Amino acid sequence: MAHIWPIGGGKGGSGKSFLASSLGRLLAKSGKQTLLIDLDLGAANLHTMVDVPYPEKCFSDFVTKKIPNLENAILETPFPNLFLISGAHDSLDIANLPYEQKIKTLQAIGKLKYDYIILDLGAGTAFNTIDFFLASHNGIFITTPEPTSIENVYRLMRAIYLRRIRHFFSANDFKALGRKVKEHLGDDSRHQPENIVPIIKKEFPEKYALIKKDFNAFCFKLVLNQVRKQDNAALGEQICKFIKKHLGINVDFAGNISYDEHVHDAICQRVCFLDRYPHTRAANDLRVLNRTMSNAFGEQMMLNYL
């Protein structure tokens, strides 16, 4: 089964697509069969970053059954070993995929024969984003060192956490949990997962054990993008330590990517940044990051929903 790397970030413009295309390029270059899937269904644009200006078919054709199976939606890119499933047509609003469609998609992704599959996800905390992010144990969070971007990545982490907790409850049990939460925390307190989990521990201990085990299997990563010279280089490590302490989620810091004007230049020229500006600091950061991540993630990736 392929290694699946979902990339999510909460905030728009943090560099999800840039990271997805760059990692894809590096993996492909090292001989790995690599597939990029643009799941930013409301604002697909990954094709532009891998020089596929006119995708003649896309993911939404699979959803509308115009294309019978996902494999047929795969496009070649100009780069050897690198393939793409482009996002949605503008005309079709599938930003909110029904649950069955999502499961179907995830199962179809699981059957694709690639070494690496990278999922470029939309901004925000829509169920689409969260469910695709949870499709693998190796989700990658990306943020810039700005309070707004960090705020959104925390929101995404909490949303993912809650969604995963929900997974362990039947509709009825979940209602019961809701009542318990109200009892313990009152109506107007902030119902954050970190406050809810202690209540689960107390009221539903067997579920707590399952959730804990489940979360320990995850091996999330954090990437800090657009890091400038004057920024605190230790910020990423601090965030991971903080999240471990206060949310109880394991997130490993994978590395910084420097801010570099050439990224903008490359995107405007619609050429691959790594090929056009291989000797920049940001390009070097990306290569280091790719090495770190390829080593850190285990061999076998499991799809949670299968």
Place this chain on the structure above:
Amino acid sequence: MEKDFDRMNYYEMLDIERNATAAQIRAAYNAALQMYQPDSMVSYSFFSRDEREKILTLLDKAYFTLINEAQRTRYDGELDPSAISESGEKSAAVKKPVNIFEINRQQLNSPARKIQNAELKAKIAQNPLIQEIMARQEISGADLKAMRTGLGVAIEKIQQETKIRLDYLHDIEEGKTDKLPAAVFLKGFVRAYLKSLCIEPADAISVRYIDALQRKN
């Protein structure tokens, strides 16, 4: 799943080992302040105002307890009654009284910093208002602020250097004693504040500040 912050013991709060040295405790406290202060990028937006206030208060308590040899021994005893006999051994690391506020000593001695210090001293010597304030018997928070602004130093700069919480620094300048930490700590804070502005004798001036405050109340 981690424990609630308020259920952690002081060592867990500061992320240190039970046998941490004073220097380690101080470093851990600084690192924690960097994470939990209102302007910290790490925790900004994660907590409500009340949650943050609670955590900062707990951190202060943890720090001031552990950095004080006698209080630490007592606290260790409460934590782990069976270990009292060992506590003598444990506190061997904290034999000498430590100055808890001279945090960035190295930074203060760097070449760049030496030039800055010389400039500050020159400014102090040439500024009649500062000279006049320094000669006063009673020194108020407003006086401290007047000297700082006279030297053109931002309060954030002092915060960076001394690692004293920004809200404490503001309280010191506004003379809001009720919000300030206990007198022992306060004197250390004021002294560190003055040192970072190169205003000497920092000891004597901080005493005059504290005395004036106490008289006011």
